[in-house]
Amino acid sequence: MKRTHGGNIYEVAKKLRKDPSEILDFSASINPMAPPPGLEQNLFQKFPLARNYPDINNTELISLLAETHNCSTHQVMVANGSTEIIYLLPHALGIRSALIVSPSFSEYENALMLARCSVVLAQASESNEFQPTKDFISYYLEQMRVDAVLLANPNSPAGALLDEETLNWILFLCKSTGSLVVLDEVFVDFCESRSFKTLINSHRNLLIIRSMTKFYGLAGLRLGYALGSPMLISKLKKHQPPWSINTLAQYAGIYCLKQDGFREKTIKFVERERRRFAEKIEKTDGFNVYPGNANFLLVKISDHLPPASTLHEFLLNRGILIRDCSTFPGLGSHFFRIAVRKPDENDELVTHLHKFVSLI
Ligand SMILES: Cc1ncc(COP(=O)(O)O)c(C=O)c1O
Numbered sequence: 331m332k333r334t335h336g337g338n339i340y341e342v343a344k345k346l347r348k349d350p351s352e353i354l355d356f357s358a359s360i361n362p363m364a365p366p367p368g369l370e371q372n373l374f375q376k377f378p379l380a381r382n383y384p385d386i387n388n389t390e391l392i393s394l395l396a397e398t399h400n401c402s403t404h405q406v407m408v409a410n411g412s413t414e415i416i417y418l419l420p421h422a423l424g425i426r427s428a429l430i431v432s433p434s435f436s437e438y439e440n441a442l443m444l445a446r447c448s449v450v451l452a453q454a455s456e457s458n459e460f461q462p463t464k465d466f467i468s469y470y471l472e473q474m475r476v477d478a479v480l481l482a483n484p485n486s487p488a489g490a491l492l493d494e495e496t497l498n499w500i501l502f503l504c505k506s507t508g509s510l511v512v513l514d515e516v517f518v519d520f521c522e523s524r525s526f527k528t529l530i531n532s533h534r535n536l537l538i539i540r541s542m543t544k545f546y547g548l549a550g551l552r553l554g555y556a557l558g559s560p561m562l563i564s565k566l567k568k569h570q571p572p573w574s575i576n577t578l579a580q581y582a583g584i585y586c587l588k589q590d591g592f593r594e595k596t597i598k599f600v601e602r603e604r605r606r607f608a609e610k611i612e613k614t615d616g617f618n619v620y621p622g623n624a625n626f627l628l629v630k631i632s633d634h635l636p637p638a639s640t641l642h643e644f645l646l647n648r649g650i651l652i653r654d655c656s657t658f659p660g661l662g663s664h665f666f667r668i669a670v671r672k673p674d675e676n677d678e679l680v681t682h683l684h685k686f687v688s689l690i
Contacts, residue, residue, distance in 0.1 A: 354678070372585045409555060422566045438480045486626070511537070618630040653667040
């Protein structure tokens, strides 16, 4: 299985003989404001509890997530990153065939293939920022019956939102065939008002996957969750290994969910900085930016410039890591994705983009 992800600061640091903390990582999309202030001290105080087993039922964390998302505790499960949920899907929910709206997170395909599912990658159009339309979905679902459809809101790497009418259409078509809709909303915290989480009350075939790793900067602690009908949630829980979520991750989640001010500040900051960063990049000759709705930007390099792999190498030698998107099926060689970081770091990247272009 080929694993290509952003964020491998350890591998890069080793190659460059640097400390991982010295790498300016634009390849993994982690909130530049994270973690929330006070988290480190809170976890330091909780550390003695790490000698005991974690709460096997994740009681406090689940209660708080249910309160946060205005649903019942039976509609929530927590996991060791949302990736764990993706890997539970085929066995726990009996998925033998799936349609993945592509380009998308590579672990959907990996997890399903590992479980010997038949997988169709449905290539969404660049003109709709790689989100499906009603016609697109109808075209596929009229030809084949699948156990599940996987898609994301906002999607990655483009960061585009799914429109409500299309999602309702997908839910309608899937209901008629008894298929599940898995909606990845791991980046929706950056535009929470656009989440479709309330639909879990009216659609028992909808499972929403969310994460706390991106928005709260807990990627190394691992913390994700799913929202769905009590039936889907209990099936997923049955297949999950015990103590999947360690004590510090549980306490980190509990602490973070109480930080209302941090959430508001982040959303405002990221929205403003994403716009400013995108405008600066657009002013550099040869780069086209997708506007996005989360904390990352998809950039297309003009054909007259070298591919993203060359830019990746150029920046790597300067201690900067970007996500070359050529491994995303259908994107080709000239796309890269970058996280929105702090203004001075974003400006540094733009300076290097100028240098790159001036060398051609
Ligand atoms: C779209 C998408 N979904 C899910 C994940 C998994 O995130 P995590 O396992 O850290 O919750 C990622 C990670 O990069 C992602 O980009």
